[in-house]
Amino acid sequence: MRILAIERDVPGARTDQYTPELGKAEARRVWELHQDGTIRELYFRADQTSAVLALECPNVEAAQAVLDTLPLVQAGLIRFEILPLRAYPGFARLFAPSERP
16 A cells, blocks of 8 residues: 655654754665665655655555654654555546446
């Protein structure tokens, strides 16, 4: 199942809590998840500094479990809004039988 995960700040998190070591650990874990195919795509929003991830997981619970392994999540600095996706079904209308009298 494809899952879209949008980074959200945790209220009360301070910028001084983001250490270089924590940033490096985050990058390493994201790289590992990308290499194993769990994170299929990753972006930063153009209008703000927050990540948007496309995950491939069996379900929302599995996606949450994976995201919980990220060091910034574990440190309580960020969380993710998780959105399950499905394929767009609208193209079926192109091939539906015509309803003419």
